[in-house]
Amino acid sequence: MNQNGNEGNKGNKGKRDFLYFPSTWFFIATLALFFATLAIVWSESHQPWREWIARYNSQNAVTPVPIEIRALVPTQTGKPELCVTCHVGIEDISASHPAETFGCVVCHGGQPRALDQDRAHATMRGGRNPSALEVAAQSCGQANCHGGYADPDAERNHVDRVLKSVQATYAGGIAHVRFSFGAQKSPTALFGNRAVSDATQVLSPQLRALEMFPANPVSGTLDAKMIACLNGGCHLWTTPAKPQAYQYRGSGCAACHYVYADDGLYRGKDATIARDQPGHGVAHQLTTAIPFSQCNHCHNRGNYDLRTMQFDRRDDLPPVARPLSAQMPPEGRRLIEYYQPIGEFTKCEVELNCVDCHTAQEAMGDGHIYGSKKDAQYVQCQTCHGTPASKPQTAIIKDANELAMRQARINGHAEFIKVGDQVIATARGELLWSIKQIAPNKFVQIDKVSGKIYNVPLAQGSQCTQDGKTQTSDYCHECHKVVR
Ligand code: HEC
Ligand code: HEC
Ligand code: HEC
Ligand code: HEC
Ligand code: HEC
Ligand code: HEC
Ligand code: HEC
Known part of the structure; x- marks a missing residue:
């Protein structure tokens, strides 16, 4: 019993000694510091932006990209944007809007310097879609983009x-x-x-x-x-x-x-x-x-x-x-x-x-x-095929910067037409850049999606028995149709 009691005393005293011993405090503090550091390192390495880069690496990269904060400094604004830290690998929206010139914020809005998803997105225009009609005027329609041209008829508005x-x-x-x-x-x-x-x-x-x-x-x-x-x-x-x-x-x-x-x-x-x-x-x-x-x-x-x-x-x-x-x-x-x-x-x-x-x-x-x-x-069958009595209406491309030339460039087929080419024109004078005349009775058309080239057959000179006036497709389908 005594022995036990003594032992108990001894134990208490020992505990006191332990607590009062300065190096014990030092040990606890070190331990706390160690865990705190561990927690910081853990939370740092588990910051969502790191995880998105890690996920990107696991999904895509042959050579992994380093896990680090990325800033895109678009030449148009000169202000750094951190969006691509998480959105690393996102495709350029288009050749006309390269990321290094435009960045992301010009279209999407948002907080360019935030590394936290909610804060970064808080002030975005149109949520997912900056081109939604509710916000298109503020994003796509900025002056000198797709709006704000003085001429009210301007086709660029x-x-x-x-x-x-x-x-x-x-x-x-x-x-x-x-x-x-x-x-x-x-x-x-x-x-x-x-x-x-x-x-x-x-x-x-x-x-x-x-x-x-x-x-x-x-x-x-x-x-x-x-x-x-x-x-x-x-x-x-x-x-x-x-x-x-x-x-x-x-x-x-x-x-x-x-x-x-x-x-x-x-x-x-x-x-x-x-x-x-x-x-x-x-x-x-x-x-x-x-x-x-x-x-x-x-x-x-x-x-x-x-x-x-x-x-x-x-x-x-x-x-x-x-x-x-x-x-x-x-x-x-x-x-x-x-x-x-x-x-x-x-x-x-x-x-x-x-x-x-x-x-x-x-x-x-x-x-x-x-x-x-x-x-x-207003486009009609005769816009491309003409009628038994007439060829399609055409116009000459005059200027390297006119709409038809720009449309061909934006489409990725700039080589298809050049200044001086004769292309099809609609009854309202709009040029169809994808159909050009290459001989008096020969027109070729490039498919804007596949790039495939077609010869456009003319009604004139064919055995077509149309009346030469009616242009509804129903009428043409009486004699020309593919069946499902
Ligand atoms: C911390 C990482 C992070 C940052 C920084 C970040 N994003 Fe995102 N973003 C995400 C994630 C994750 C999603 C997917 C959210 C979801 O599925 O709900 C997302 C979704 C989006 C979407 C689609 C929204 C929707 O409703 O579908 C847009 C647009 C977007 N981000 C643009 C931006 C822009 C612009 C910036 C910079 C201003 C930016 N993000 C910065 C992580 C981030
Ligand atoms: C020219 C304007 C424009 C620029 C510049 C632009 N985006 Fe977008 N982005 C869009 C449009 C339009 C959509 C909406 C598509 C939709 O509604 O499906 C979109 C959609 C998104 C989405 C959602 C895609 C999905 O399917 O959920 C993300 C994320 C995004 N953009 C991030 C970015 C980031 C990051 C940048 C900068 C590197 C950027 N965008 C630059 C126009 C732009
Ligand atoms: C978001 C849905 C939507 C999409 C996508 C869409 N259309 Fe339409 N389209 C409509 C509606 C709605 C009308 C008008 C109906 C009405 O009021 O009579 C229309 C009318 C038309 C007309 C007849 C009037 C006119 O403006 O000449 C043409 C031609 C047409 N669409 C072509 C297209 C082509 C080509 C595309 C793809 C590049 C397309 N549409 C994509 C919804 C759509
Ligand atoms: C933008 C130009 C264009 C317009 C508009 C157009 N076509 Fe065509 N059409 C073509 C091309 C290109 C071909 C050649 C397709 C091929 O060789 O496979 C063709 C082929 C044809 C042919 C011959 C192929 C066959 O055996 O069926 C007929 C008939 C025809 N089109 C009728 C019409 C009718 C009817 C309309 C109006 C509803 C019309 N086209 C509108 C470009 C056009
Ligand atoms: C209903 C489908 C449709 C919608 C919606 C639409 N576009 Fe287009 N867009 C087209 C077609 C078709 C072309 C012609 C492409 C060609 O001929 O090469 C075009 C061409 C363009 C071009 C090339 C230059 C030009 O004037 O032809 C720009 C820029 C453009 N669109 C911007 C926009 C903007 C900005 C919006 C939203 C405000 C928009 N588009 C909405 C169908 C659409
Ligand atoms: C009453 C019947 C009939 C109607 C209606 C008709 N066609 Fe034809 N079309 C023909 C016949 C027959 C040919 C000569 C045989 C052939 O080449 O398929 C022909 C040939 C053509 C060709 C030349 C095809 C080639 O491969 O060289 C074109 C283009 C054409 N028609 C367009 C039209 C268009 C556009 C319409 C409507 C405005 C139309 N046709 C209405 C009977 C018709
Ligand atoms: C070969 C040329 C050609 C192609 C390809 C074509 N269209 Fe048309 N479309 C026409 C012509 C010509 C008319 C007017 C003649 C008519 O409708 O009788 C027309 C009429 C229309 C109209 C208005 C008239 C109506 O009855 O609704 C709409 C909408 C339309 N097209 C949508 C489309 C869509 C969407 C596509 C692609 C899925 C398409 N077209 C593909 C030549 C074409």
């Missing part, structure tokens, strides 16, 4: 043009449904997705202005039902599009210029963008070589059910078997993937890309307001 185009206003669709159901007395468009007006001279059938379509219509009315239609994902304001194969796309300028695959998967190198989660563009890239699939992500909705105000599901579409990327799929697949059994097409309509026939002014608008797609659309 792309943002202003797009905001007034039927693809954004949806004026034709709205007017068509309201008129058919007796909600308005005439088929003339009154409303758009947003109010727009045109201060320049307006020539029929252009409209002076559109009112904003009732945002809060009386419930039970046709207009209330139409909100479902307008949210259905078929115009440039809607974002995001329906998460469905064949319908993935961005909104605003990105709806056309930022290509999404049919399966909506990202195939680029930025490790922060999920690769297994559909709903991203193929790569961080803007292009004017827009494949037909991109346009079809809207122009592919099948039949509209006027009872439910919804597009019927396209159950006839095959599963997305193979990504389309920027290339045309093998012949035949396109017809099945995109077109309805009742549709009729000539060979060129399902062989060329939409942008090979439909011009920049049709797609982005000409700065004026139109009330229906029929008023806005």
Whole structure:
């Protein structure tokens, strides 16, 4: 017992000695310092930005990049941006917007010096998409970019043009449904997705202005039902599009210029963008070589059910078997993937890309307001084929910096045309840079997406029995069609 008690005493005394012994404190302090250092090192090495670089290395790099803070100093601003620390490996958005000149913030906004995701992103424009129409004027539409040119007709005011185009206003669709159901007395468009007006001279059938379509219509009315239609994902304001194969796309300028695959998967190198989660563009890239699939992500909705105000599901579409990327799929697949059994097409309509026939002014608008797609659309079969009595209309390229030459350069096919070449011109005087005359009766066309060269057959000199006046495709399809 005593011994035990003594031992206990001894033990207590020993503990006191231990605590009072100066080197013990030193030992504890060292230990604490050691753990604190360890914690700092741990948290440093586990800082998210380090992890993104590590993930990038594990996913992509043949030679790993060092795990360090990266600053991009775009020549345009001279101010360092740290975005690429986490977004290391992200593709240049386009040859016209190289990262070393533009950086990221000029388009996206955000805090250039933040290394913390939330702070870096807090002040971004348009979330994912700086080209969403709500913010396009502040990002794409900055002066000397795609807006702010003094001449109100300036073709470089792309943002202003797009905001007034039927693809954004949806004026034709709205007017068509309201008129058919007796909600308005005439088929003339009154409303758009947003109010727009045109201060320049307006020539029929252009409209002076559109009112904003009732945002809060009386419930039970046709207009209330139409909100479902307008949210259905078929115009440039809607974002995001329906998460469905064949319908993935961005909104605003990105709806056309930022290509999404049919399966909506990202195939680029930025490790922060999920690769297994559909709903991203193929790569961080803007292009004017827009494949037909991109346009079809809207122009592919099948039949509209006027009872439910919804597009019927396209159950006839095959599963997305193979990504389309920027290339045309093998012949035949396109017809099945995109077109309805009742549709009729000539060979060129399902062989060329939409942008090979439909011009920049049709797609982005000409700065004026139109009330229906029929008023806005003007390229015809005869634009390329002429008629039995006439050749297609042409014009000569005069200046190395005119629009047609710039379009060829931006598309990556600058070599196709040069000053002095004779190219096809539309009835409105827009030049089709991709079709040139190489002999009195010979025209060649370059596919803007695949780069393939076609001979454009002329109606003149052929056995074509068309009447020479009618230009609706329905009429031509009576004798010229490919069947699905
Ligand atoms: C700390 C790392 C980090 C930094 C710094 C950073 N980002 Fe990000 N960013 C991410 C991650 C991670 C995601 C993916 C977020 C998600 O999936 O929710 C992302 C997503 C984005 C997106 C897509 C947003 C969306 O809603 O889908 C954009 C655009 C973007 N970043 C731009 C920028 C810009 C511009 C900067 C610089 C101002 C920047 N980021 C700085 C990590 C970072
Ligand atoms: C010319 C304007 C422009 C520049 C410059 C630009 N981006 Fe983007 N970026 C866009 C557009 C437009 C989109 C939206 C695409 C969409 O809606 O799918 C986008 C999308 C993104 C996304 C989201 C992609 C996804 O699928 O989730 C990230 C991340 C991003 N950008 C980061 C950056 C970084 C980092 C930089 C600088 C190195 C940069 N961007 C430079 C225009 C730009
Ligand atoms: C409905 C599809 C569509 C939308 C939306 C769209 N574009 Fe275009 N864009 C085109 C087509 C088609 C071309 C012509 C490409 C060609 O002929 O080489 C084009 C060409 C361009 C060009 C090349 C120069 C020119 O004037 O032809 C620029 C720059 C451009 N677009 C910017 C924009 C901007 C900025 C936005 C958003 C405000 C936008 N685009 C929205 C389809 C679209
Ligand atoms: C975001 C969805 C969307 C995308 C993407 C889209 N369109 Fe459209 N498009 C529309 C809507 C909406 C209309 C107008 C419907 C109406 O009001 O009648 C339209 C109308 C048109 C018209 C007839 C009117 C006109 O402006 O000439 C053409 C031609 C056209 N689109 C071509 C294209 C081409 C080419 C592309 C791809 C480069 C494309 N569209 C991509 C939604 C879209
Ligand atoms: C932008 C120019 C362009 C426009 C517009 C155009 N085509 Fe074509 N068309 C072509 C090209 C290029 C070919 C050659 C295709 C080939 O050789 O495979 C072609 C071929 C044809 C042929 C002969 C091939 C065949 O056997 O079917 C017919 C017929 C034809 N087009 C009818 C039409 C009709 C009808 C329209 C209007 C709906 C039209 N084209 C609009 C460029 C155009
Ligand atoms: C009543 C029938 C008929 C109609 C309608 C018709 N075509 Fe034709 N077309 C023909 C025949 C027959 C030929 C000569 C046989 C051939 O080359 O396929 C021909 C030849 C052509 C060719 C030359 C094809 C080549 O390979 O050399 C073109 C281009 C063409 N038609 C365009 C059109 C366009 C555009 C329309 C509508 C505006 C149209 N055709 C309407 C019957 C028609
Ligand atoms: C070979 C040239 C050619 C190609 C390729 C082409 N179109 Fe057209 N498109 C025309 C012509 C010509 C018209 C006007 C004649 C007509 O509709 O009767 C037209 C009319 C249209 C219209 C307005 C008329 C309507 O009835 O809706 C839209 C929208 C349209 N095209 C969208 C597209 C889309 C989207 C693509 C790609 C998937 C495409 N086009 C491919 C030549 C073409």
